[in-house]
Amino acid sequence: MFKILEKDNLAPQVFRYVVEAPEIANKAEAGQFVIIRIDETGERIPITICDANRKSGTLTFFVQAVGKTSIEMSLMQVGDSILDVVGPLGNQSEIERFGTVVLVGGGFGIAAIHPIAQALSNTGNKTISILGARTKELILLENEMKNVSSEVRIATDDGSYGSKGFVTDILKEMIQNNVVIDRVISIGPLVMMKAVADLTRQYEIPTFASLNPIMIDGTGMCGACRVTVGNEMKFACVDGPEFDAHQVDFEGLLNRLGSYLPEEKESKERYLKETPAPCQLEPVSNI
Amino acid sequence: MTDTKNQKLGNKIPRTSALEQDPEERSKNFQEVCLGYTPAMAQLEASRCLLCKKPKCVLGCPVRVAIPDFIKLVSEGDFIGAARKVKEANSLPAVTGRVCPQEDQCEKHCVVGLKGEPVAIGKLERFVADYERVHGKEALEKVADPTGKKIAIVGAGPAGLSAAADLAKRGHEVVIFEALHKPGGVLFYGIPEFRLPKEILEAELDYLERLGIKIKVNYVIGKIKTLDELMKEDNFDAVFIGTGAGLPYFLDIPGENLNGVYSANEFLTRVNLMHAWEFPVFDTPVHAHKIVAVVGGGNTALDAARTALRLPTVEKVKLIYRRSRDELPARIEEVEHAEAEGIEFHYLVSPVAIKGENGWTTSIQCVQMELGEPDESGRRHAHAKEDSEVFIETDAVVIALGSGVNPLISKSSSELKTDSKGHIEVADPDVNLTSKKGVFAGGDIVTGAATVISAMGAGRKAAKGIHDYVMSLTK
Numbered sequence: 001m002f003k004i005l006e007k008d009n010l011a012p013q014v015f016r017y018v019v020e021a022p023e024i025a026n027k028a029e030a031g032q033f034v035i036i037r038i039d040e041t042g043e044r045i046p047i048t049i050c051d052a053n054r055k056s057g058t059l060t061f062f063v064q065a066v067g068k069t070s071i072e073m074s075l076m077q078v079g080d081s082i083l084d085v086v087g088p089l090g091n092q093s094e095i096e097r098f099g100t101v102v103l104v105g106g107g108f109g110i111a112a113i114h115p116i117a118q119a120l121s122n123t124g125n126k127t128i129s130i131l132g133a134r135t136k137e138l139i140l141l142e143n144e145m146k147n148v149s150s151e152v153r154i155a156t157d158d159g160s161y162g163s164k165g166f167v168t169d170i171l172k173e174m175i176q177n178n179v180v181i182d183r184v185i186s187i188g189p190l191v192m193m194k195a196v197a198d199l200t201r202q203y204e205i206p207t208f209a210s211l212n213p214i215m216i217d218g219t220g221m222c223g224a225c226r227v228t229v230g231n232e233m234k235f236a237c238v239d240g241p242e243f244d245a246h247q248v249d250f251e252g253l254l255n256r257l258g259s260y261l262p263e264e265k266e267s268k269e270r271y272l273k274e275t276p277a278p279c280q281l282e283p284v285s286n287i
Numbered sequence: 288m289t290d291t292k293n294q295k296l297g298n299k300i301p302r303t304s305a306l307e308q309d310p311e312e313r314s315k316n317f318q319e320v321c322l323g324y325t326p327a328m329a330q331l332e333a334s335r336c337l338l339c340k341k342p343k344c345v346l347g348c349p350v351r352v353a354i355p356d357f358i359k360l361v362s363e364g365d366f367i368g369a370a371r372k373v374k375e376a377n378s379l380p381a382v383t384g385r386v387c388p389q390e391d392q393c394e395k396h397c398v399v400g401l402k403g404e405p406v407a408i409g410k411l412e413r414f415v416a417d418y419e420r421v422h423g424k425e426a427l428e429k430v431a432d433p434t435g436k437k438i439a440i441v442g443a444g445p446a447g448l449s450a451a452a453d454l455a456k457r458g459h460e461v462v463i464f465e466a467l468h469k470p471g472g473v474l475f476y477g478i479p480e481f482r483l484p485k486e487i488l489e490a491e492l493d494y495l496e497r498l499g500i501k502i503k504v505n506y507v508i509g510k511i512k513t514l515d516e517l518m519k520e521d522n523f524d525a526v527f528i529g530t531g532a533g534l535p536y537f538l539d540i541p542g543e544n545l546n547g548v549y550s551a552n553e554f555l556t557r558v559n560l561m562h563a564w565e566f567p568v569f570d571t572p573v574h575a576h577k578i579v580a581v582v583g584g585g586n587t588a589l590d591a592a593r594t595a596l597r598l599p600t601v602e603k604v605k606l607i608y609r610r611s612r613d614e615l616p617a618r619i620e621e622v623e624h625a626e627a628e629g630i631e632f633h634y635l636v637s638p639v640a641i642k643g644e645n646g647w648t649t650s651i652q653c654v655q656m657e658l659g660e661p662d663e664s665g666r667r668h669a670h671a672k673e674d675s676e677v678f679i680e681t682d683a684v685v686i687a688l689g690s691g692v693n694p695l696i697s698k699s700s701s702e703l704k705t706d707s708k709g710h711i712e713v714a715d716p717d718v719n720l721t722s723k724k725g726v727f728a729g730g731d732i733v734t735g736a737a738t739v740i741s742a743m744g745a746g747r748k749a750a751k752g753i754h755d756y757v758m759s760l761t762k
Contacts, residue, residue: 085505219693222550223552235534
């Protein structure tokens, strides 16, 4: 059992948890994930580790309450325990002195890119973080990102904060203004990571995307998280989660990631019907 | 039924068939197919054993169960004594009595089988284990005095559990580290409920815990701890690696990323470990397919096919195998069960592409095969006939072609030598010692995919090596 020590609601449907897991925290590095299962009938879901505090023995991660499990989690309180947390899984982000690194975080993905920005900044890189979301209130961790980035730029779809448009608009403008970029890392919705990859491919800027496909065991046994990278089959849990974004078959991944949407909908509706008014939740696409 | 006591009837009476659930009925439920023997049936079957002085059956058993000894006890009606006799060599008899390929092991060597049907050793083993469990007289074997030595077992599958039991009985402190949230390995996530009820597995695991073995779940060695950390920081004197098979093989043909395509591992894990057949009561779903095609001919393929058949929406299951019925690597009992349940077998066809519409599988494109001469493995070589394309309609494809290795541990320890495919190499095959001091390994991670009992055999062998090794250490 893994006890929830802190819980905050940072944006509509976005929750931050600090969980007691000293052994995992002791080993976790930027870019890795855990798999959690909240109770005996629960599913195993992969969640990016957003911070690991070795001193306090805690892990921080974010959950967006969009499906049955995440809504159930959003109702858990400080003092409650998560049944299973296993990790740290996946490979850590490559952290070296690359020069100038652009970190693109979309919506919920901002939480996942924060530890990578921090590690890259600590290694002496110039880090430019581009954060994007549909609207202002979904821009997460702006101050935290400012603390670990040389520069932060913001875009919102509706123009309610930062510049109106997409993260790729800002990235394109930077490239056209001859900002020298040595590496790009993007984490966010698949369509965003694909757009980033399509853009930087033209300019041959090394670009990595952190993928979050369907996963069950997360330790290299089930093969559900397979993804085509450069015409080769890779497994996100043991080969990833970060891959050369120029080589990733995003279309195939998008198709597979959406395959359980009807079942997810059924599960969520059943849960909401059985659970007396948990909270007012609006539908949000999670891909 | 004491009149059959030690009669050595051999072939004078036919082999006793075990009770089974009706095929029509069972193809719609997940309850166990084979219902085993009644005490009278067990005694009758035991009376067929010739109680050979130099039993060949024992040599066919990877863990060397004293077969005639326990069968003699069965014929005398001492079922509890028989169960304890089996447990001297085999820590999971209710499991192996159900999943061992006895026809290729103990029963293959049975003298009664030379001129008829061999003694049903597997069914007897199952009977005594079940009898002991149900009658609540499961006594613990004598555990040796504590040695003060600590042993880490990585992976709670057949190899690890077997090694752990032997080591605990010798008085060592044993901790098993399991990556998943449930111990059992393939016995839990792979072998379906209708072949090995989870309740039985849990009872066997409970027995191991009563031997003093600790099992830590959710613990991925290689990630949360390295082998060196286990030995240097956590003071384990030796480590046994039994992490089993790893990444599933796919066909490497177009269309494998379509929706509705699974590895057998994924399909079985969803259903067995995650209870997808009870969705939405359990959160993990499996798609509502009507037709499921399974590619492969081994036990896992048969398990996947028969599991698919039991899902509520599935109307038809097709098994696609590139050779013919004679070459199927699966146990004949499983093949017969599958046939009786209505699985459609498509022999001599080999997939070349998976076709789909709107991202979902619609059919498998295959070529027809012909069999040639036996190759070095003794199996007849299969080759494609020209212009022999066929399309097999299906909305799901489960690929059961075996697995490669899991790279997590060897990746985290440079001293551990592996072969070109990533299997851990054993430097001393007599005791399954690896190239790293104090580290032993056994099961699929060493040999590649094999059987439950061969992994248990490797676990026992390593346990002996580990015992000798730790007792030679001066602390």
